[in-house]
Amino acid sequence: xxxxxxxxxxxTDTTPEEVDVVVVGAGFSGLYAxxxxxxxxxxxICFEAGDGVGGTWYWNRYPGARVDIESVQYSYxxxxxxxxxxxxxxxxxxxxxxxxxxxxxxxxxxxxPMIRFGARVNRMQFDxxxxxxxxxxxxxxxxxxxxVFAATGPLDATNIPQFPGxxxxxxxxxxxxxxxREGVDYAGRRVGVIGTGSTGVQVVPEMAKDAGHLHVFQRTxxxxxxxxxxxxxxxxERDWKEHYAERRAMMRRHPNALVLPMQGHGSIFDYTPEQxxxxxxEAWQARxxxxxxxxxxxxxxxxxxxxxxAEWFRGKIRQxxxxxxxxxxxxxxTYPLGTKRLSIDSGYYETxxxxxxxxxxxxxxxxxxxxPAGLRTTAEEYDLDVLVMATGFDAMTGSLTRMNVTGLxxxxxxxxxxDKPWNYLGLMxxxxxxxxxxxxxxxxxxxxxxxxxxxxxxxxxxxxxxHMESHALATVDTTHDIEAEWCDELAEVANxxxxxxxxxxxxxxxxxGKARSFMIWVxxxxxxADRCDEVAANDYRGFVLKP
Ligand code: N01
Numbered sequence: 001x002x003x004x005x006x007x008x009x010x011x012t013d014t015t016p017e018e019v020d021v022v023v024v025g026a027g028f029s030g031l032y033a034x035x036x037x038x039x040x041x042x043x044x045i046c047f048e049a050g051d052g053v054g055g056t057w058y059w060n061r062y063p064g065a066r067v068d069i070e071s072v073q074y075s076y077x078x079x080x081x082x083x084x085x086x087x088x089x090x091x092x093x094x095x096x097x098x099x100x101x102x103x104x105x106x107x108x109x110x111x112x113p114m115i116r117f118g119a120r121v122n123r124m125q126f127d128x129x130x131x132x133x134x135x136x137x138x139x140x141x142x143x144x145x146x147x148v149f150a151a152t153g154p155l156d157a158t159n160i161p162q163f164p165g166x167x168x169x170x171x172x173x174x175x176x177x178x179x180x181r182e183g184v185d186y187a188g189r190r191v192g193v194i195g196t197g198s199t200g201v202q203v204v205p206e207m208a209k210d211a212g213h214l215h216v217f218q219r220t221x222x223x224x225x226x227x228x229x230x231x232x233x234x235x236x237e238r239d240w241k242e243h244y245a246e247r248r249a250m251m252r253r254h255p256n257a258l259v260l261p262m263q264g265h266g267s268i269f270d271y272t273p274e275q276x277x278x279x280x281x282e283a284w285q286a287r288x289x290x291x292x293x294x295x296x297x298x299x300x301x302x303x304x305x306x307x308x309x310a311e312w313f314r315g316k317i318r319q320x321x322x323x324x325x326x327x328x329x330x331x332x333x334t335y336p337l338g339t340k341r342l343s344i345d346s347g348y349y350e351t352x353x354x355x356x357x358x359x360x361x362x363x364x365x366x367x368x369x370x371x372p373a374g375l376r377t378t379a380e381e382y383d384l385d386v387l388v389m390a391t392g393f394d395a396m397t398g399s400l401t402r403m404n405v406t407g408l409x410x411x412x413x414x415x416x417x418x419d420k421p422w423n424y425l426g427l428m429x430x431x432x433x434x435x436x437x438x439x440x441x442x443x444x445x446x447x448x449x450x451x452x453x454x455x456x457x458x459x460x461x462x463x464x465x466x467h468m469e470s471h472a473l474a475t476v477d478t479t480h481d482i483e484a485e486w487c488d489e490l491a492e493v494a495n496x497x498x499x500x501x502x503x504x505x506x507x508x509x510x511x512x513g514k515a516r517s518f519m520i521w522v523x524x525x526x527x528x529a530d531r532c533d534e535v536a537a538n539d540y541r542g543f544v545l546k547p
Contacts, residue, residue: 015116015141019043021465022135022145024121024403026111027055029151029438029454031102032078034111036462037149045145046111047137049120053106055153057098062176062199062388064206065095066229068290068344069449072240073258076105077248078455084241092229092344116141124148124405126433131474133434146474147465149458150400151438154445157398159391159511161194165369175389176203186386188212192375194367195390196222198343203390205351215382216352217362217375221332223313224343225284225292252456255524257449260294261286268296268305280312293338300497306336313337320349326359327352339502341446395505396441396519397421407432408477420517424478424486424542425532427457433475436461441519442490445506448525456525460532464540473545482542493523 019042023033026048037044050058057065067074071088082105089097106112119137126133132144158177160166166173174184176199191211193204196218208214240247251257268276283291292313298305314331321327330349351357365379374384394402401414408431416422416431423429426443427436438457439445468476494500500518503509507518521528535541 015045015143016043017142018132018144019045020145021045021147021149022047022133022143023149023151024124024135025055025151025153025156026050026053026106026115026117027057027151027153028076028102028451029153029458030055030149031105031109031111032076032455033149033151033438033458033461034114035078035109036458037465038114040462040466042465044114045143046115047119047121047135047141048115048117051117052099052103053112053115054099054102055151056155057095057102059156059177060179060199061095061099061181062179062203062390064202064204064346065176065179065199066092066202066227066346067098068092068198068227069258071097071232072237073247073251074449074451075101076451076455077244079109080244082108083244087237088232090229091232092227121403124403124435126407126435128408131433147434147436149436149438149461150403150440151454152399152403154396154399154439154441155393157394157402159393159398160389161391163367163370163375165371168372169370169374169387170372171374171384172386173389174386175391177393184386184388186211189385190374190383191215191386191388192217192382192384193388193390194362195392196220197390197392198222198224198341199392200390201343201345201348203388204357205345205347207388208351208354208357211356211386214357215360215384216357217360217367217377218329219363219366220334220340221330222340222343223292223310223332223337224345224348225290227344227346228286229346248452251449251452252529253526255526256290256293256447257444257452257525258290260291264294265296267298268308269298276308277312280309284316290342290344292342300338300499303336303498303501306338306498310337317349320353322353329359329361335502335504336498339499340504340506392505392510394511394514395508396445397508397514398511400437400440405432405435407435417515419515420487421519422480422483422487424483425528425535426521427461427532428476428478428543430478430480430483433477442486443521444525444528445520447520447522453525456529456532460536463536464543467540468545471545471547473547475546476540477544477546478542479544486542487517490521490523491518493521494518497522 021037021042021044023030023046026046052058071093119139122138123136132146133148135143158175187210189212192215194217201224247259250259299309317330318327365377368376374382405413421441423442426440499522506520507516508514
């Protein structure tokens with residue numbers, strides 16, 4: 001094996017023509033992949049579209065951007081000294097603290113020289129003659145590699161709905177995931193936010209503080225619970241640092257790769273209405289907002305159980321929001337609680353009590369066009385200085401299909417996935433040898449804590465590479481039969497839950513023309529990881545390894 005591919009990060013000069021591995025993306029997954037692959041003695045180069053490390057936490061710098069998992073958990077475990085040394089100022093870190101952390105990791109482990117920044121991959125082609133990948137970037141890099149890690153993130157490909165007139169808007173137009181580093185001047189101005197998913201829920205309260213007037217254009221109301229964010233308590237931090245080893249092991253055994261208090265109450269129907277109320281109220285006041293998923297074991301499986309919690313939830317909204325017409329508009333009624341990503345917030349519902357905030361129902365009165373001065377719905381016209389698209393992503397598949405990936409027989413990945421994102425264990429796609437997906441469609445994705453997941457998946461891939469190198473194997477692939485079996489199993493598991501009842505991005509429903517297919521393994525990270533371990537222990541059953 002060759003040496004490590006290092007060089008400056010500002011040009012093509014020092015980029016080798018051939019490496020063992022190309023890593024696409026320098027977010028949490030990409031950085032850990034660089035560290036782990038280098039430890040295996042492989043030569044590796046990373047292409048990153050942005051000018052800095054961080055991935056999601058580099059791009060999503062909108063006001064209010066914050067992680068919804070406690071930072072003591074949403075952080076790397078691979079180096080104990082790192083987790084002992086690092087101090088998180090807040091319980092749920094804001095974007096800037098996450099960016100600081102990931103930059104620290106890049107420097108501490110000397111990963112930066114392996115990364116080419118401002119280098120968006122625009123072509124990846126498997127060469128059957130030499131059984132290697134040719135990878136190209138928009139900035140002119142051309143590299144051949146035996147293996148590729150697609151650490152591109154499930155929520156990277158921006159979704160900007162193509163409203164008529166979009167190009168004519170005279171004010172400032174910005175998508176939350178492309179927020180300029182220098183910020184957007186919105187103080188005292190007329191601001192519109194389209195979208196009320198997890199991002200909208202975070203950006204709305206923050207922008208409302210300074211905007212002259214804020215119009216929130218809501219198509220579907222969201223379920224969101226208070227984060228109760230606060231400075232990280234020093235005794236809590238100490239406790240975590242003393243028990244990291246066992247807590248990280250607990251995460252590996254948890255369906256969502258988390259350590260959570262207050263779980264395991266059994267069925268909601270085992271409790272009297274008064275007891276339920278007490279449990280729910282306690283969870284609402286507790287500081288881990290995502291608890292609502294886990295309080296009772298039937299809420300995600302039984303619509304009647306879900307209805308009990310959802311109705312209680314709507315009661316909360318009606319209590320918080322003063323104007324009952326607005327409160328009713330904010331009440332989600334068309335999909336079960338938790339079947340779209342539950343959000344956590346800092347004063348979202350309360351924001352609608354402000355004089356300078358107006359909620360507009362674009363579910364009933366859709367946006368017809370963006371005008372030079374603002375936007376027009378079927379009911380009214382709104383003048384805006386700043387228009388914020390919190391409209392989400394072409395999730396799970398978009399970052400890969402937008403990269404022009406061609407595999408065996410010149411098959412384009414976008415064509416292969418035209419009716420379903422075929423995959424095996426979310427790790428590989430048949431006909432695309434040696435291409436490893438981190439957080440790919442078919443894996444647990446965003447329903448489990450992603451840093452722990454990425455470490456697990458990258459370790460698994462690196463062990464596979466070590467196996468291949470020590471047995472002089474050239475390629476690993478899977479078969480269409482195996483991926484069809486996995487996709488059927490994934491759908492069967494999802495169909496035992498309420499998840500498929502929502503028109504969510506989990507199923508590609510948010511993108512016009514995208515095939516509807518539930519893409520996330522909701523059978524638990526623990527089960528998923530056990531399955532991957534078992535596959536590896538059985539000579540990578542389901543994968544085809546060739547010399
Ligand atoms: O995107 P979304 P997001 N006209 O797709 C609306 C993660 N995340 O960026 O629901 C009008 O959820 C759309 O309406 P509807 C998290 O995993 C995590 O908010 O389709 N509206 C919806 O309201 C999350 O799930 C964190 O009817 C339109 C919104 O735009 C994922 O990222 C923070 C529209 C999009 O919501 C994505 O969240 C933020 C149109 N034409 C995000 N098109 C944390 O860790 C779309 N919408 C805390």
